[in-house]
Amino acid sequence: MKKEEPTNKTKLFDFHAVYGARFIEFADYLVPLAYGTGTIKESIVSRQSASVFDVSHMGQMLITGDNASSELDKLVPSNINSLELNKSCYSVLLNQDGGIIDDLIITKKINGLSLVVNAAQKAQVIDIFNEKLSSKVICKVLDNNSLISIQGPKSNEVLEKYFKEINKIKFMRGCESELDGVNVYISRSGYTGEDGFEISIPNNKVENFMESLIDNSTVNLAGFGARDVLRIEAGLCLYGQDINTNISPIEAGLGWVISKKKLNDLSFIGSTVLKNQIKSGPKMRRIGIALNDKVIPRNGSNIFNLKNKKVGFVTSGCFSPNLSRSICMGFISSSEALDQEIFLVEVRNKMFDGKIVKMPFIPHKYKK
Amino acid sequence: MKQIKFTKEHEWVKLDNEHVYVGITDFAQKQLGDVVFIQLPDIGLDFKIGEEVAVIESVKAASEIYAPVSGRIIEVNEILNDSPDIINSDAEENGWIWKMAISDFSQLDNLMDKSEYSSFVSEN
Numbered sequence: 001m002k003k004e005e006p007t008n009k010t011k012l013f014d015f016h017a018v019y020g021a022r023f024i025e026f027a028d029y030l031v032p033l034a035y036g037t038g039t040i041k042e043s044i045v046s047r048q049s050a051s052v053f054d055v056s057h058m059g060q061m062l063i064t065g066d067n068a069s070s071e072l073d074k075l076v077p078s079n080i081n082s083l084e085l086n087k088s089c090y091s092v093l094l095n096q097d098g099g100i101i102d103d104l105i106i107t108k109k110i111n112g113l114s115l116v117v118n119a120a121q122k123a124q125v126i127d128i129f130n131e132k133l134s135s136k137v138i139c140k141v142l143d144n145n146s147l148i149s150i151q152g153p154k155s156n157e158v159l160e161k162y163f164k165e166i167n168k169i170k171f172m173r174g175c176e177s178e179l180d181g182v183n184v185y186i187s188r189s190g191y192t193g194e195d196g197f198e199i200s201i202p203n204n205k206v207e208n209f210m211e212s213l214i215d216n217s218t219v220n221l222a223g224f225g226a227r228d229v230l231r232i233e234a235g236l237c238l239y240g241q242d243i244n245t246n247i248s249p250i251e252a253g254l255g256w257v258i259s260k261k262k263l264n265d266l267s268f269i270g271s272t273v274l275k276n277q278i279k280s281g282p283k284m285r286r287i288g289i290a291l292n293d294k295v296i297p298r299n300g301s302n303i304f305n306l307k308n309k310k311v312g313f314v315t316s317g318c319f320s321p322n323l324s325r326s327i328c329m330g331f332i333s334s335s336e337a338l339d340q341e342i343f344l345v346e347v348r349n350k351m352f353d354g355k356i357v358k359m360p361f362i363p364h365k366y367k368k
Numbered sequence: 369m370k371q372i373k374f375t376k377e378h379e380w381v382k383l384d385n386e387h388v389y390v391g392i393t394d395f396a397q398k399q400l401g402d403v404v405f406i407q408l409p410d411i412g413l414d415f416k417i418g419e420e421v422a423v424i425e426s427v428k429a430a431s432e433i434y435a436p437v438s439g440r441i442i443e444v445n446e447i448l449n450d451s452p453d454i455i456n457s458d459a460e461e462n463g464w465i466w467k468m469a470i471s472d473f474s475q476l477d478n479l480m481d482k483s484e485y486s487s488f489v490s491e492n
Contacts, residue, residue: 038402039427225427294405296425319404
């Protein structure tokens with residue numbers, strides 16, 4: 001069915017089309033699902049060599065003004081006040097009930113705090129900032145910049161030809177640099193579990209940069225199919241699918257983003273609920289399951305215990321080309337998670353057995 | 369030359385003596401993306417036209433494949449168990465999914481021929 005309303009495109013839309021992309025709609029953007037090589041090869045190559053992804057659909061923002069850090073600090077459980085220059089942290093925006101409104105990356109830069117938020121949550125995040133941040137704090141959407149992600153063991157080798165500085169930066173750190181006369185910001189991060197970089201680059205330079213990158217035989221284009229596979233293999237959450245306003249960071253296994261001090265001081269939105277949840281234990285928790293069959297559990301599949309009692313649900317699943325088996329993540333009630341490790345996942349009215357596996361399914365290879 | 373027909377659900381049906389081979393079209397495989405698993409039907413089962421026979425799991429989604437004609441499954445393409453990617457590389461020949469015995473050959477008359485299918489695809 002054709003939808004009438006316009007769908008957003010990134011500045012690289014035509015570039016993707018030229019390179020044989022098949023498009024899908026994601027968060028109101030037309031994004032490449034895969035190129036000619038297909039999702040499976042794109043996923044494998046990303047862990048063996050290097051892949052480049054266009055992630056410009058994500059919202060890039062800059063928060064500046066008096067007390068920008070201490071203002072943002074009130075909204076998230078992470079310690080933003082003590083964030084060092086050119087350091088990034090993964091955090092979450094919570095509602096009063098401790099539910100996740102968005103997950104985001106916050107980076108301390110010379111000129112303020114930069115944020116990368118989910119495409120679908122952009123408008124909502126801006127509304128929250130306008131409502132909760134002091135009027136002296138300015139939140140600007142960086143529409144003039146694209147965002148490119150280079151992931152894989154060879155990403156350092158590829159990028160050092162453009163930016164010598166990157167050899168010095170470690171995971172979740174970044175630096176300002178220059179390319180072709182314009183300023184870019186590089187951070188050593190990503191969404192695949194591999195070593196990799198994300199580069200914020202002005203829109204008018206992004207296509208040339210992409211062309212130049214893929215001229216390199218070790219660099220391959222990868223689409224959202226591979227991106228989804230790689231992040232599931234890495235045990236990472238997708239907002240709107242694995243986490244949402246009904247799920248707390250404790251339940252989602254993201255408790256590590258919470259500053260202990262801020263939790264004790266109850267100094268961020270949602271902290272009271274989270275403190276109680278930690279004390280009494282969350283009712284459900286995010287788990288990873290590896291299946292014996294190649295059938296793929298997807299968002300919404302139910303999880304049963306061996307007594308055929310429904311105990312949870314799948315939020316993401318895929319066939320992992322790097323493990324040659326089907327994997328999924330989802331939530332099950334905490335008591336069940338402690339009791340046993342074999343569960344049944346229902347796919348198309350049939351039960352398939354799977355085993356709880358510690359996530360990430362594939363170990364992270366961050367350069368720490 | 370073997371007669372080949374197409375459905376609006378992007379399946380092909382190839383007549384080979386008293387049997388038909390069934391698969392999905394090259395257009396369909398491109399839409400699905402990489403195929404990772406095919407749930408094949410049991411041999412000996414009877415299906416009526418429009419009933420779900422197999423499921424193709426691609427990286428994108430699970431897609432049901434319906435019986436384009438009524439008949440009995442007499443063979444399935446076992447090679448797909450180990451190499452589901454044949455659907456992507458050779459959808460309309462080696463990527464056949466099942467073989468069916470049919471009694472009523474007039475069922476094929478209702479399906480599209482190659483040129484009709486081509487225009488159907490370009491119109492949609």
